Amino acid sequence: MKTYLITGCAGFIGSNFVHYMLKKYPEILLVNLDKLTYAGNLENLKDVEGDPRHVFVQGDICDKELVESLFAKYDFDYVINFAAESHVDRSIKNPEIFVQSNVMGTVNLLQRAKEAWYDADAKTWKDGKKYLQVSTDEVYGALGADGFFMETTPLCPHSPYSSSKASADMFVMAFHDTYGMPVNITRCSNNYGPYQFPEKLIPLMINNVKHHKQLPVYGDGMQIRDWLYVEDHCKAIDMVANGGKIGEVYNVGGHNERPNIFIVKTIIAQLHDRLKDEGISEDLIKHVADRLGHDRRYGIDPTKIKNDLGWYPETPFEKGIVLTIDWYLNHEEWMNHVTSGDYQNYYQDMYKNK
Numbered sequence: 001m002k003t004y005l006i007t008g009c010a011g012f013i014g015s016n017f018v019h020y021m022l023k024k025y026p027e028i029l030l031v032n033l034d035k036l037t038y039a040g041n042l043e044n045l046k047d048v049e050g051d052p053r054h055v056f057v058q059g060d061i062c063d064k065e066l067v068e069s070l071f072a073k074y075d076f077d078y079v080i081n082f083a084a085e086s087h088v089d090r091s092i093k094n095p096e097i098f099v100q101s102n103v104m105g106t107v108n109l110l111q112r113a114k115e116a117w118y119d120a121d122a123k124t125w126k127d128g129k130k131y132l133q134v135s136t137d138e139v140y141g142a143l144g145a146d147g148f149f150m151e152t153t154p155l156c157p158h159s160p161y162s163s164s165k166a167s168a169d170m171f172v173m174a175f176h177d178t179y180g181m182p183v184n185i186t187r188c189s190n191n192y193g194p195y196q197f198p199e200k201l202i203p204l205m206i207n208n209v210k211h212h213k214q215l216p217v218y219g220d221g222m223q224i225r226d227w228l229y230v231e232d233h234c235k236a237i238d239m240v241a242n243g244g245k246i247g248e249v250y251n252v253g254g255h256n257e258r259p260n261i262f263i264v265k266t267i268i269a270q271l272h273d274r275l276k277d278e279g280i281s282e283d284l285i286k287h288v289a290d291r292l293g294h295d296r297r298y299g300i301d302p303t304k305i306k307n308d309l310g311w312y313p314e315t316p317f318e319k320g321i322v323l324t325i326d327w328y329l330n331h332e333e334w335m336n337h338v339t340s341g342d343y344q345n346y347y348q349d350m351y352k353n354k
């Protein structure tokens with residue numbers, strides 16, 4: 001039975017990955033290490049509660065003793081690192097925590113995996129082991145109107161968030177180049193779907209539209225992101241973990257580039273029709289000050305993962321956005337839970353100068 005150490009899997013992409021893997025593999029053990037920061041939430045894993053194939057451990061990926069103790073207890077075949085501070089706006093306000101979690105946390109995981117998997121005398125690695133770093137297209141920087149990010153595109157991050165992710169990627173490759181560690185890196189475009197914390201564009205807009213709150217569109221709203229339904233990302237990670245060539249980077253994206261304003265207007269139109277609510281209109285849109293250093297366009301070339309591993313996105317945006325809106329409408333309690341506590345303070349603070 002394959003045993004995985006998965007980190008940050010009470011968060012958005014990680015919790016979707018837990019659901020995906022438990023559905024796909026009857027025999028598997030997922031040990032989920034998550035610190036439960038503001039973005040991690042055990043409610044995201046409610047429907048797998050009691051499943052013996054999923055073990056939850058609350059803790060920090062930076063904690064040396066804790067990670068050592070997990071490697072002592074379990075014979076992991078894979079480490080998949082989802083754990084990260086992930087919000088660009090927060091990184092602009094408070095970069096230090098991004099270095100701590102994203103860089104130091106990654107290095108701690110790499111070191112502990114190396115101690116468990118590497119025979120320093122024989123200079124050999126145990127068979128069948130792999131470390132997979134879940135990264136982002138943002139490490140490549142911004143595109144102009146043309147072209148796409150390839151795996152060979154030089155790293156050129158702009159935000160504190162993407163700089164911390166690029167730095168972590170470099171450590172992962174350094175462990176491969178220096179010690180021969182079996183690694184992969186995946187770099188995915190913007191995800192959307194169930195369980196995403198409503199500081200991110202799509203769930204934030206759904207929640208605000210529903211409550212007739214203003215919709216803060218940064219700058220002219222013509223920035224372009226390449227949106228992928230989260231389950232398609234989970235499928236890619238599983239394929240790379242189980243079939244990716246050691247030492248390789250794989251870009252993941254669905255060629256679904258949309259300007260932000262299109263996303264916002266789509267959500268307004270959908271909710272207007274669905275809720276039959278005349279208070280929902282484009283008048284809710286408020287153009288606010290732009291994000292500092294805002295990357296204008298991301299676009300991923302996924303040819304390598306398609307050709308080498310046969311991956312392709314299954315959920316087109318038109319279907320995915322309907323599924324997503326349905327999910328948030330049907331999970332009001334979840335939304336109320338995650339937006340209680342500090343959320344209002346964060347929200348007011350984030351937009352007060354915009």
Ligand SMILES: Cc1cn([C@H]2C[C@H](O)[C@@H](COP(=O)(O)OP(=O)(O)O[C@H]3O[C@H](CO)[C@@H](O)[C@H](O)[C@H]3O)O2)c(=O)[nH]c1=O
Pocket residue numbers: 086087088089135136137138188189190191199200201202204216217218219221223224225260291298
């Ligand atoms: C929250 C918010 C965002 N935006 C804009 C900023 C971006 O151009 C776009 C999407 O913003 P966000 O949802 O924050 O996502 P973005 O900055 O693109 O980064 C996401 O996508 C990345 C992958 O590209 C991930 O690595 C990041 O962890 C994830 O947060 O919408 C607005 O115009 N208004 C908003 O209120």
